[in-house]
Amino acid sequence: MTTEAPVNPELERAAERAESRRGFLIGLPAFLYLILFFALPLVLVFVYSFATRSSTGLTVLSDWNLDSYRRLLEPQVVEIFVRSLLLAVVTTVICLLAGYPFAYYIATRRAALRNVLLVLVMIPFWSNFLVRTYAWRVILGSDGLASQISQAVGGEPVRVLFTTTAVLLGLVYGYLPFMVLPLYAAIERLDWSLVEAARDLYANGWTAFRKVTLPLSMPGVVAGSILVFIPTLGAYVTPAILGGARTVLLGDYIVSQFLAARNWPFGSALSFAVMFVMLLATTFYFRVGAKTL
Amino acid sequence: MGKAAVELVGVTKRFDEDVTAVDALDLTIEDGEFFSLLGPSGCGKTTTLRMIAGFEFPTMGGVRIHGAEMGLKPPNERPVNTVFQSYALFPHMSVFDNVAFGLEMKKVDKADVETRVRRVLDQVQLARRADAKPSQLSGGMQQRVALARALVNEPEVLLLDEPLGALDLKLRQNMQYELKDLQSRVGITFIYVTHDQEEALTMSDRIGVMSAGKLLQVGDSHQIYETPTSRFVADFIGDINLLEGEVTGSGTARLSNGAVVRIPSGHPSNGTVTLALRPERLMLHPMAGSLPEGRNQIRARISRRTYYGDVYYYDVEAGFDEPLDVKEENRPDVARHEVGDEVYVSWTVDSANLVSD
Numbered sequence: 305m306t307t308e309a310p311v312n313p314e315l316e317r318a319a320e321r322a323e324s325r326r327g328f329l330i331g332l333p334a335f336l337y338l339i340l341f342f343a344l345p346l347v348l349v350f351v352y353s354f355a356t357r358s359s360t361g362l363t364v365l366s367d368w369n370l371d372s373y374r375r376l377l378e379p380q381v382v383e384i385f386v387r388s389l390l391l392a393v394v395t396t397v398i399c400l401l402a403g404y405p406f407a408y409y410i411a412t413r414r415a416a417l418r419n420v421l422l423v424l425v426m427i428p429f430w431s432n433f434l435v436r437t438y439a440w441r442v443i444l445g446s447d448g449l450a451s452q453i454s455q456a457v458g459g460e461p462v463r464v465l466f467t468t469t470a471v472l473l474g475l476v477y478g479y480l481p482f483m484v485l486p487l488y489a490a491i492e493r494l495d496w497s498l499v500e501a502a503r504d505l506y507a508n509g510w511t512a513f514r515k516v517t518l519p520l521s522m523p524g525v526v527a528g529s530i531l532v533f534i535p536t537l538g539a540y541v542t543p544a545i546l547g548g549a550r551t552v553l554l555g556d557y558i559v560s561q562f563l564a565a566r567n568w569p570f571g572s573a574l575s576f577a578v579m580f581v582m583l584l585a586t587t588f589y590f591r592v593g594a595k596t597l
Numbered sequence: 598m599g600k601a602a603v604e605l606v607g608v609t610k611r612f613d614e615d616v617t618a619v620d621a622l623d624l625t626i627e628d629g630e631f632f633s634l635l636g637p638s639g640c641g642k643t644t645t646l647r648m649i650a651g652f653e654f655p656t657m658g659g660v661r662i663h664g665a666e667m668g669l670k671p672p673n674e675r676p677v678n679t680v681f682q683s684y685a686l687f688p689h690m691s692v693f694d695n696v697a698f699g700l701e702m703k704k705v706d707k708a709d710v711e712t713r714v715r716r717v718l719d720q721v722q723l724a725r726r727a728d729a730k731p732s733q734l735s736g737g738m739q740q741r742v743a744l745a746r747a748l749v750n751e752p753e754v755l756l757l758d759e760p761l762g763a764l765d766l767k768l769r770q771n772m773q774y775e776l777k778d779l780q781s782r783v784g785i786t787f788i789y790v791t792h793d794q795e796e797a798l799t800m801s802d803r804i805g806v807m808s809a810g811k812l813l814q815v816g817d818s819h820q821i822y823e824t825p826t827s828r829f830v831a832d833f834i835g836d837i838n839l840l841e842g843e844v845t846g847s848g849t850a851r852l853s854n855g856a857v858v859r860i861p862s863g864h865p866s867n868g869t870v871t872l873a874l875r876p877e878r879l880m881l882h883p884m885a886g887s888l889p890e891g892r893n894q895i896r897a898r899i900s901r902r903t904y905y906g907d908v909y910y911y912d913v914e915a916g917f918d919e920p921l922d923v924k925e926e927n928r929p930d931v932a933r934h935e936v937g938d939e940v941y942v943s944w945t946v947d948s949a950n951l952v953s954d
Contacts, residue, residue, distance in 0.1 A: 495683075495685070497681050497682075497683060497685040498685050498687060498688075500652055500672070500679075500681070500685065501679070501681060501685040501686075501687070502687075502698070503651075503652075503671065503672040503673050504650060504651075504652075504672045504673070504677075504678055504679045505673075505678065505698045505699035505702055505746070505750070506673045506699055506702035506703050506750075507673055507698075507702050508671070508673055509671075511702065515687075515698075516687060519689050520688070520689060
C-alpha cells in the first residue's frame with residue numbers, strides 16, 4: 305500500500321487562489337462592459353437627480369438639493385405613476401390568466417407537438433417589435449380591421465387606437481411570450497405523480513390543481529410576472545405608438561423630461577423612483593413565491 | 598375472507614392501438630388478502646394497478662371493487678388508496694398536512710382529522726416529525742409517511758407500487774416485516790406490485806406472476822416456488838435447472854443427454870417434456886460412495902464451485918447444453934467436492950416439476 309501524501313494546507317490554498325484568479329480573468333470582459341455601460345451611467349443618473357436645472361435648461365452640477373424628488377409628489381406626476389402602475393398590473397394579470405392555460409396546454413402535449421407549439425410562441429420574436437407594434441395601428445385604426453368587423457356585424461365604427469385600451473392590447477400582445485415561457489418551464493418539470501396522488505386522496509380535478517399544480521408552478525408564475533411587470537411599467541415604444549396624448553405614461557414622461565423639457569435632474573429622479581418601485585415589486589414577488597415553496 | 602375485494606374481468610389495456618400492456622386479465626382478490634403482482638418491468642403489473650386505482654381505464658373488461666363496477670370512475674371516487682413508487686409526497690406541505698390531505702378532502706371534522714393523523718403518525722413512529730417537510734426526511738421515513746397518508750383514510754383496498762424499491766437492502770428487509778405486520782393488524786386488502794421475487798415470496802398470501810400482459814400463474818408462495826406451471830414462472834422465481842426430455846413410457850423420459858429418468862405423473866403420453874429442478878433439490882454424491890435408493894441419478898463432473906458463505910454453488914457438466922446448478926449447504930455433514938471431480942447428481946421424482954413453455 306502506498307502511504308498517503310501529507311495534506312499541505314498551503315498548497316491547497318494556493319490552488320484555490322489560482323482557481324479564483326482564473327474565474328476573475330474569465331469574467332473580466334463582462335465586468336468591464338457592465339461597469340462602463342451600466343454601472344457608471346447609473347451613477348451618473350443618480351448624481352444628476354440631485355442637481356438643478358438652470359433657466360436655460362442646462363444642468364447645474366453644484367447646487368445639490370432634493371427638489372427633483374419633491375416634485376415626484378406633485379398630483380400630475382403621481383397620476384402618471386398610478387396610471388402606469390395600474391396598466392402594468394392589469395397587463396401582468398391578463399398575461400397570467402391567458403398565459404397559464406396556454407402554458408399548461410403546451411406542457412402536457414406529446415414532446416413533438418410541444419416543440420412545435422414552443423416555436424410558435426417564439427416566432428413573433430423573429431420580426432422587429434416596432435414593426436409588430438405598428439401593425440396594431442393598422443388593426444386598431446378608424447378604418448382598421450377591428451372597426452370593419454364591428455361595422456360588418458351592424459355596429460358602430462370603433463376607434464381603439466390612441467386609447468389606454470390600445471396600449472393594453474399592445475402590451476399584452478408584446479409580453480405574453482415572456483409569461484408563457486417561464487410558466488411552461490415550471491409546469492413541464494412538475495412531477496405528475498403528485499397530481500395523481502392528490503386525485504387518489506379524493507381531490508377532484510380542480511382541487512388537485514389548486515392544492516398541488518398551482519403551488520408547485522409558483523416559481524413560473526413569479527418569474528413570468530416579473531418579466532412582464534418590470535418592462536411594462538417603464539414601457540416606452542408601445543404607449544408612444546398606440547397611446548394618445550391624453551394617456552401619458554412613465555416611459556413617455558421620462559423621455560420628455562430629458563428631451564423636450566430639458567430637465568435632466570427631474571428625469572433622473574423619475575428614473576430612480578421607477579427603479580425603486582420595480583425593486584419593491586420584485587422583492588415582494590420573491591417573498592410570495594418563496595412562501596408557497 | 599370470502600367476499601372478493603377486487604375483481605378483474607377480462608381486463609385489457611391497449612396504448613396507441615398496437616401496444617397491449619394488459620391482455621384479457623381475469624383475477625379475483627379476496628378481502629383482507631396480501632396479494633402480490635410479480636413480474637419483470639414492462640409486464641403490465643403497474644398498468645393493472647393503475648386501472649384499479651383509476652389512473653388508467655381498461656380498453657376492455659371491467660374492474661369491480663367489493664362488487665361495485667368502477668367503470669370510468671375517477672380515482673377520487675374509488676374506495677382505494679395508492680402508495681406510489683416514488684412516494685409522491687407533496688413537497689410544499691408538512692408531514693402532517695400530507696397525511697391529513699385525504700381526510701380534509703373528505704371534509705372530515707377538523708378535530709377528528711387531528712386525532713386520526715396523530716394516531717397514524719404514531720403507528721409509523723413519525724409523531725415527532727409531523728412538522729417536517731418531506732425533503733427533510735430519510736428515504737425510509739418518507740416511505741412511512743406515504744404509507745400513513747394512504748392508511749389514514751382506511752381504504753377498502755391499499756395499492757402499493759414497488760413501495761420498497763428505492764430503499765437500501767437492510768431497510769427494505771425491515772420494511773417487509775413491518776408492512777406484513779401492519780397489513781395483518783389493520784386487515785386491509787393489500788395489492789402489492791413488485792419485480793422482487795423475494796419480497797413477493799416472504800410477504801404475500803398469494804402471488805400472481807405476470808409476463809407480457811398476461812397472468813401466468815396465481816397461487817401462494819409455496820405453490821409458485823415449488824410447483825411452477827410454466828417455464829417463465831420457474832425461471833423468473835429463484836434459480837432453476839430446465840431439462841428437456843422425450844417421454845419414453847408411463848412415468849419415464851429420456852433427457853437430452855441420453856439418461857433415462859423417472860418423471861412425475863400427469864405428463865403427456867408422448868412428445869417432449871420440460872423438467873424444472875431447483876438447485877437445492879439436487880444432491881451430489883462421490884462416485885465411490887453408495888447411492889441412496891429411489892432417486893433419479895445422472896453422471897456428471899464438477900466444472901466450477903462458488904463459495905457463498907452459507908452455501909456452495911456448483912456448476913456441474915452432465916451432457917446438457919448448459920451446466921446444472923447445484924446448491925449444497927456449508928455443513929460438516931455435507932461433503933465438499935472439488936472442480937474436476939466425477940460425481941452423481943440425484944433427485945427424488947417428486948422434486949422435479951413438469952412445466953409448459
